[in-house]
Amino acid sequence: xxxxxxxxxxxxxxxxxxxxxxxxxxxxxxxxxVDAPGEVAIHREEVxxxxxxxxxxxxxxxxxxxxxxxxxFPLKESVEK
Amino acid sequence: MNVLNESTNPATIVQTSRFGEITVDQxxxxxxxxxxxxxSESTRFLLRPHSPKSPFMWLQSLDNPELxxxxxxxxxxNLDYRPxxxxxxxxxxxxxxxxxxxxxxxxxIPRDNPQAMTANLLxxxxxxxxxxxxxxxxxxxxxxxxCWPLFADKASGKKKS
Numbered sequence: 042x043x044x045x046x047x048x049x050x051x052x053x054x055x056x057x058x059x060x061x062x063x064x065x066x067x068x069x070x071x072x073x074x075v076d077a078p079g080e081v082a083i084h085r086e087e088v089x090x091x092x093x094x095x096x097x098x099x100x101x102x103x104x105x106x107x108x109x110x111x112x113x114f115p116l117k118e119s120v121e122k
Numbered sequence: 123m124n125v126l127n128e129s130t131n132p133a134t135i136v137q138t139s140r141f142g143e144i145t146v147d148q149x150x151x152x153x154x155x156x157x158x159x160x161x162s163e164s165t166r167f168l169l170r171p172h173s174p175k176s177p178f179m180w181l182q183s184l185d186n187p188e189l190x191x192x193x194x195x196x197x198x199x200n201l202d203y204r205p206x207x208x209x210x211x212x213x214x215x216x217x218x219x220x221x222x223x224x225x226x227x228x229x230x231i232p233r234d235n236p237q238a239m240t241a242n243l244l245x246x247x248x249x250x251x252x253x254x255x256x257x258x259x260x261x262x263x264x265x266x267x268x269c270w271p272l273f274a275d276k277a278s279g280k281k282k283s
Contacts, residue, residue: 079210092245099230
């Protein structure tokens, strides 16, 4: 991992078009400002990992049999056996 | 031998693990602007209903035969769910009015207990069905549940009536 020391107000540049600036550092909470093209997705890591995990779970479990579910679908309130 | 490639919109035969060989009309292919997190190799998908009356649909990857998600349209759920779609996403998907925008929710369905299925409200799929462009967006985790149970309250509430 590349490690760079930066003061508040200083920034780093990634490739030609992404700028990450340290805006504030208060009580262990660091605020970063990111300037990047609109098509570059930026996520908080824990949220990114949460979505990644849920996507993988969803993809893996698709072997489940759905045939029973036309009966129990929540919108079909009146369906009784 | 298949000789289906003569029409103006050539169909392609794609091998899938769940549906076997399927014929894909190129006009119906949905392109992901950004791939699903964790599945960067797949950008072309097909949306197929599970069965004619089922609310479930399959989002089958055309790039990876093993990859398919079960999805459901958010609009048919009994749920007040109007996630804020970023302006950049609307632009990328060429969505200019509300009517062009569909929200699909990816379902996680445990194999041993399908009843416990959950919908991912944190990372919905925004779809422009006219243009056949889609992408998954990531919302605020403080407001949206990645594992929203579809049947939780309703099932227990109804049994005791």
